[in-house]
Amino acid sequence: MACDPSVRGYHILKVDGYSRTRSISKYSVAPGFESGPFRVGGHTWIIGYYPRGRSYSGPTYKGFISFCLYLVDPVADQSVKVRATFSFLDHDMKLKLYSRPPTTFTFSEQLGWHGYQTLVAKTALANKCLKHDCFALRVDLLIIKEEGEPSSSIALPPSDMHLHLGDLLSSKEHTDVEFHVGEETFAAHRLLLGARSAIFKAELSAGDRKTTRVIQVDDMDPQVFRAMLTFIYTDTWPKLQKDSAMAQQLLVAADRYGLQRLKSMCEYKLCKRIDLDSVEDILLLAEKHQCAALKEACFDFIGSTATLLSARESMLTLRRSQELRFNRLVSLCPTITKDKIFNVLDHEPDRNSVIRGINITLDIE
Numbered sequence: 001m002a003c004d005p006s007v008r009g010y011h012i013l014k015v016d017g018y019s020r021t022r023s024i025s026k027y028s029v030a031p032g033f034e035s036g037p038f039r040v041g042g043h044t045w046i047i048g049y050y051p052r053g054r055s056y057s058g059p060t061y062k063g064f065i066s067f068c069l070y071l072v073d074p075v076a077d078q079s080v081k082v083r084a085t086f087s088f089l090d091h092d093m094k095l096k097l098y099s100r101p102p103t104t105f106t107f108s109e110q111l112g113w114h115g116y117q118t119l120v121a122k123t124a125l126a127n128k129c130l131k132h133d134c135f136a137l138r139v140d141l142l143i144i145k146e147e148g149e150p151s152s153s154i155a156l157p158p159s160d161m162h163l164h165l166g167d168l169l170s171s172k173e174h175t176d177v178e179f180h181v182g183e184e185t186f187a188a189h190r191l192l193l194g195a196r197s198a199i200f201k202a203e204l205s206a207g208d209r210k211t212t213r214v215i216q217v218d219d220m221d222p223q224v225f226r227a228m229l230t231f232i233y234t235d236t237w238p239k240l241q242k243d244s245a246m247a248q249q250l251l252v253a254a255d256r257y258g259l260q261r262l263k264s265m266c267e268y269k270l271c272k273r274i275d276l277d278s279v280e281d282i283l284l285l286a287e288k289h290q291c292a293a294l295k296e297a298c299f300d301f302i303g304s305t306a307t308l309l310s311a312r313e314s315m316l317t318l319r320r321s322q323e324l325r326f327n328r329l330v331s332l333c334p335t336i337t338k339d340k341i342f343n344v345l346d347h348e349p350d351r352n353s354v355i356r357g358i359n360i361t362l363d364i365e
Contacts, residue, residue, distance in 0.1 A: 007041035007143035012093060013049065014136045018125075022051040023300055024271060024293045037072055037158065041143035043080060044072040044158050049137075053117065065125055068115030069139065071107040072158070079108040081144040086119055088129040089136040096138070097129050104144065162234035165192075169233040177204060177213045184222040186229060196232045199257045224249045231262045237269075244273040248285055255289045263291070271297040 013035045015021060021033065032050035039045075048068035069084055087099040098120065105114035120129070129135045168189070175187035190213075194201035204213065217225060227238035227250055240246040251266035253259075270282055271294060279298050286295035 007145075008141065009038075009040035010138055010140040011035065011038040011040075011045070011047065012089070012136055012138045013047050014093070014134070015049065016134045018051065018130060018133050018135060020133075020271070020297065020300065021049075023296050024268070032066075034070075039158075040141045041082070043143070045141065046070040046072055047137070047139055048113070048115065063121055063123075064118040065120050065122055066115065066117050067119050067137065067139075068113050069105065069141075070113045075107060075109045075112070079106050081106050083142040083144055084114075085140040086116065087138045087140070088120070088125075089138050091131045091134070091136075093136045093138075098124070102142075162236055165233040166230070169229060175212070177215065179215050179217050179225065181217045181220055181225045182222045184226075186222075186225060188229060193232060197257045197259060220253060221246075221249055224253050228253045228257070228259070228262070231259065231265075235261070237265055244270065244278065247273070248282065251285065251289060251291070263289075267291050267294045270294055274298060274301045 032048055035047040035049070037044045037046050046069075048066075048070060050066040050068075053064045053066045067086060069082075071080060081104060083102050083104045085099060085102045087096040089095065090097055100116065100119065103114075107114070125135065172187040175189055177188050177190050177193070179186045179188065190200075190204045194204055203215070223241070224246065227240055227246065230236075230238040238250075240250070247266045247269045251263055251270070254263035254266060267286075270285075274282055274297060279301055283295060283298040285291070286298060
């Protein structure tokens with residue numbers, strides 16, 4: 001084997017809020033997270049992180065933390081061989097605390113990912129690599145070329161399909177359906193909407209396809225509808241004003257039209273924006289739209305902030321002087337028991353406690 005030094009590199013995945021990622025993945029449809037894409041050796045890669053383990057074939061490895069390496073680019077005529085080293089770093093991301101020996105993986109058109117079901121046991125992670133509920137994983141990659149294989153300087157560019165589809169939406173070329181939302185009108189393409197949403201497919205299947213259909217959409221902000229269309233065409237997180245409030249409305253829209261990935265994105269965003277002013281509204285939203293991970297995150301927040309003196313006083317005030325509001329919350333959320341909330345409110349304060357969120361690199365960041 002001959003190794004070209006120009007085709008090596010590394011990526012660091014930092015997770016702040018490890019316990020929260022375990023809580024979210026427990027209830028999420030997708031039990032893992034993905035890093036942002038990075039380039040090594042002319043290829044685009046993504047690291048998959050599964051805080052409760054992932055099963056490749058057979059049972060789920062729940063006692064372990066699993067990691068995968070995905071090759072994003074399509075494999076052409078020849079397979080891609082890479083030597084990968086997974087290492088956990090110290091808090092300053094300099095020293096290696098724990099490493100797996102280098103492993104050679106071969107990526108092909110039939111197999112675009114490899115990884116470790118049992119990279120590290122969760123107990124070992126907690127004892128050796130976890131500090132302040134954070135850890136950092138470094139993945140070093142070395143592309144291996146067979147002897148005699150010509151070195152190519154041609155690098156495949158990352159996919160830009162989402163850009164072209166976004167241009168199709170903004171150009172309004174060949175549109176065949178219009179949506180009236182508030183005072184605004186949005187032009188779109190039936191075929192694409194139906195391919196992305198079973199609800200849209202059923203709604204748009206009737207009628208004459210030779211004429212432009214006009215559909216009235218009630219109970220939705222035009223900005224929210226525009227953001228939802230952007231996601232449908234580009235599969236990326238849309239830019240939002242008043243991010244938290246808009247994310248709540250966008251979650252409702254995603255649930256309404258059966259866009260599960262967008263709904264999960266909204267849950268993730270809202271999990272990081274829970275505070276004392278918003279926790280009640282977000283909890284009600286999670287209950288109404290069956291967002292188990294988001295609801296659990298609300299309880300985690302209440303439990304952690306109740307350990308802070310100021311937050312505890314606020315909660316106790318809610319309990320003493322706003323009993324009607326508290327009872328309304330319980331009545332609107334039948335799966336939430338009073339005992340569970342009262343137990344949180346009775347928690348003794350700890351002035352040294354801190355509130356932590358998630359800061360994991362995702363595509364929607």
